[in-house]
Amino acid sequence: MKMRKKFMATALGLGFAVSLSVSAMASDTIKIGVAGPHSGDLASYGLPSVNAAKIVVDKINKAGGINGKQLELLVEDTVCKPEIATNTATKLVSEGAQVVLGGICSGATKAALPIFNDAGILVMSPSATNPALTQSGEYPNFFRTIAPDDAQAKLDVDFATDTLGYKKIAVIHDKGDYGKGFAEFAKQFIEEGGKAEVVLFEGVTPGGVDYSAIVQKIKKSGAETVIFGGYHPEASKIISMMKKKRLDVTFISDDGVKDQTFIKVAGENAEGAYASGPQDNSTNPLSIAAIEEHKTTFNADPGAFYENAYSAMLAMTNAIAKAGSTDLAALKAALESEKVDTPVGKISFDAKGDAIGVGFSVYQVKDGVFTELK
Amino acid sequence: MLMDFDYFRELFFSGLTRGAIYALIALGYTMVYGIIGLINFAHGEIYMIGAFTAFIAATIFSILGFPALAIIILAGVCAVIWSASYGYTIEKIAYKPLRHAPRLSPLISAIGMSIFLQNYVLLAQTSDFLPFPALIPDFDFMEPYAHIVGSTDVVILATTTVIMIILTFIIKYTKVGKAMRATAQDRTMATLVGINVNRIISATFIIGSSLAAVGGLLIASHIGQINFYIGFIAGIKAFTAAVLGGIGSIPGAVLGSVILGLTESFATGYVSSDYEDVFAFSLLVLILIFKPSGILGKADNQKV
Numbered sequence: 001m002k003m004r005k006k007f008m009a010t011a012l013g014l015g016f017a018v019s020l021s022v023s024a025m026a027s028d029t030i031k032i033g034v035a036g037p038h039s040g041d042l043a044s045y046g047l048p049s050v051n052a053a054k055i056v057v058d059k060i061n062k063a064g065g066i067n068g069k070q071l072e073l074l075v076e077d078t079v080c081k082p083e084i085a086t087n088t089a090t091k092l093v094s095e096g097a098q099v100v101l102g103g104i105c106s107g108a109t110k111a112a113l114p115i116f117n118d119a120g121i122l123v124m125s126p127s128a129t130n131p132a133l134t135q136s137g138e139y140p141n142f143f144r145t146i147a148p149d150d151a152q153a154k155l156d157v158d159f160a161t162d163t164l165g166y167k168k169i170a171v172i173h174d175k176g177d178y179g180k181g182f183a184e185f186a187k188q189f190i191e192e193g194g195k196a197e198v199v200l201f202e203g204v205t206p207g208g209v210d211y212s213a214i215v216q217k218i219k220k221s222g223a224e225t226v227i228f229g230g231y232h233p234e235a236s237k238i239i240s241m242m243k244k245k246r247l248d249v250t251f252i253s254d255d256g257v258k259d260q261t262f263i264k265v266a267g268e269n270a271e272g273a274y275a276s277g278p279q280d281n282s283t284n285p286l287s288i289a290a291i292e293e294h295k296t297t298f299n300a301d302p303g304a305f306y307e308n309a310y311s312a313m314l315a316m317t318n319a320i321a322k323a324g325s326t327d328l329a330a331l332k333a334a335l336e337s338e339k340v341d342t343p344v345g346k347i348s349f350d351a352k353g354d355a356i357g358v359g360f361s362v363y364q365v366k367d368g369v370f371t372e373l374k
Numbered sequence: 375m376l377m378d379f380d381y382f383r384e385l386f387f388s389g390l391t392r393g394a395i396y397a398l399i400a401l402g403y404t405m406v407y408g409i410i411g412l413i414n415f416a417h418g419e420i421y422m423i424g425a426f427t428a429f430i431a432a433t434i435f436s437i438l439g440f441p442a443l444a445i446i447i448l449a450g451v452c453a454v455i456w457s458a459s460y461g462y463t464i465e466k467i468a469y470k471p472l473r474h475a476p477r478l479s480p481l482i483s484a485i486g487m488s489i490f491l492q493n494y495v496l497l498a499q500t501s502d503f504l505p506f507p508a509l510i511p512d513f514d515f516m517e518p519y520a521h522i523v524g525s526t527d528v529v530i531l532a533t534t535t536v537i538m539i540i541l542t543f544i545i546k547y548t549k550v551g552k553a554m555r556a557t558a559q560d561r562t563m564a565t566l567v568g569i570n571v572n573r574i575i576s577a578t579f580i581i582g583s584s585l586a587a588v589g590g591l592l593i594a595s596h597i598g599q600i601n602f603y604i605g606f607i608a609g610i611k612a613f614t615a616a617v618l619g620g621i622g623s624i625p626g627a628v629l630g631s632v633i634l635g636l637t638e639s640f641a642t643g644y645v646s647s648d649y650e651d652v653f654a655f656s657l658l659v660l661i662l663i664f665k666p667s668g669i670l671g672k673a674d675n676q677k678v
Contacts, residue, residue: 175648202642202646202647202648203647203648204647205647205650205651207603207604207606207607207608208607209392209395209396209593209596209597209607209608209611210388210391210392210395210596210597212387212388212391212392212527212639213385213388213389213392213638213639213642213643213647214642214647216381216384216385216388216643217642217643217647219384219521220378220381232503233503233599233601236503236598236599237597237598237599240597240598244520244524244526245520245521245524246520246521247521261502261503264503264505265503265504265505265598265599266505266598267505267598
């Protein structure tokens with residue numbers, strides 16, 4: 001008896017879902033799914049994107065919608081867990097989402113992408129940085145408005161070999177996930193580029209009391225520069241030890257080092273060091289305006305990835321307007337050809353789905369502050 | 375293959391400095407163990423507190439316009455007094471009430487003390503890394519050798535050597551030293567012949583903590599940064615060095631530290647710094663297999 005009731009309920013539910021999706025097709029709204037962690041540990045990464053989506057959708061709807069159609073948001077929680085993200089994806093597809101903002105965490109995004117892809121739905125993430133999401137080519141429906149993890153390593157390597165013209169590079173890391181990942185990408189790019197040689201690739205133990213042995217080894221390797229993957233405490237120890245051992249080579253690092261504490265602790269030794277970090281958007285009028293809108297709407301400062309999400313919404317809505325539909329192929333073509341002004345800069349997308357014009361800049365320590373090199 | 379002698383020399387001094395750094399902390403571990411058979415896990419934190427005290431004192435004295443030499447001496451004195459009083463208090467609070475408890479209890483108490491002190495400094499001071507002033511200046515006469523061995527390296531090496539000699543002298547030839555040795559051998563018997571065991575144990579903690587404070591000052595000045603967590607990693611390495619040399623033995627702690635420092639340095643230089651710890655701890659395992667009490671340690675079945 002119970003079984004039959006359950007079956008009936010499921011059947012009814014299914015019928016309901018089907019009728020819903022049919023009505024969605026027929027309705028005059030464009031449905032935008034927002035998937036991300038809206039509860040749990042990582043909610044602070046997901047909720048700012050929901051706010052960004054609400055602000056952009058409100059603005060567009062007030063201005064008359066896109067091609068006469070109003071926008072509607074379908075907000076669904078993934079908790080950043082792959083197993084839940086697949087359910088969320090199925091739900092969004094059945095509810096008739098036509099494009100999706102999201103996937104905040106790389107793992108959950110990866111799990112959900114095939115489901116969206118099968119349904120021909122465009123997905124744009126403000127924060128999933130795993131390189132494979134775009135570079136593997138497995139997810140043709142995936143775009144993002146944040147630079148992938150390896151973009152920093154690529155930028156730093158190009159800077160060392162092209163701008164500074166170094167031929168011998170020592171790559172040092174702190175054995176951690178972040179630092180070692182960065183260092184491995186750097187090594188790979190140096191070797192693929194063929195313009196320079198990795199003369200040393202080693203990890204140091206974080207928290208060590210003395211880094212003179214590794215500094216002597218860098219000296220012996222004949223490196224012209226050190227590319228360091230890791231955080232500022234080790235970076236300031238290494239750069240200070242280099243000066244102590246009279247080793248005069250440049251120091252290039254990542255955004256774990258682009259922190260004012262690095263300069264405070266290493267003092268004069270930090271002068272002239274390079275570090276990459278996210279592009280400075282603080283003078284971009286669109287970014288200032290987007291933050292202002294958030295403050296007036298929600299009476300609070302925006303959180304993580306807010307500007308990336310805001311930009312993704314602008315890019316997607318612009319593509320829908322230009323393509324005149326939410327068909328995946330038409331949207332892709334529009335995203336690749338159209339340049340959009342967004343809070344993270346003037347962006348378009350490459351064929352793999354990464355935003356062109358979003359990314360990292362190289363900064364140099366000059367007179368005790370990180371100065372962006374243009 | 376011809377050895378690159380310059381490179382060898384650079385690595386050698388690098389290892390020696392590192393060994394001397396470990397030794398400054400290891401001496402405190404080994405003294406306490408020698409007297410009461412307790413591994414004082416809070417010792418690394420005493421070193422950290424010494425570094426923080428020296429930092430605060432040095433900042434105050436340099437604002438007051440004291441000359442460089444006076445700053446380093448005064449900061450050192452402040453650090454020693456402050457750390458020694460911490461060492462004394464810790465022993466009274468955390469170890470003395472447990473003196474007749476099973477051996478595991480004071481050990482847990484020591485770990486608890488270590489965590490407490492870390493979090494106390496974290497809350498009372500800061501979680502940030504602080505730039506430690508270069509209290510030891512770059513000596514002009516060292517400049518030709520600076521690429522091999524720097525001024526701070528020399529000061530650390532010299533201090534460690536002097537401290538080891540003084541300690542050995544105290545323990546071998548003074549009355550306190552004699553009482554310490556007696557306490558180490560048999561606490562009940564020492565009490566019976568009129569030694570104030572409590573006072574001797576306090577003295578041990580005060581001396582050990584003072585050494586840690588000197589270490590805190592010199593090492594922080596060498597590295598140039600401090601935070602609340604520096605005591606943990608340095609403490610673990612120093613403890614390893616003390617075990618390597620034979621815990622309870624003063625020359626053993628220094629020898630063990632130097633061997634550990636050199637091993638790490640040569641492993642980094644000739645193999646890879648990725649395997650620095652692998653080599654260091656493989657050596658420890660090997661030595662303990664063949665000589666379970668450490669290189670200079672006395673076999674003492676009762677205590678193990």
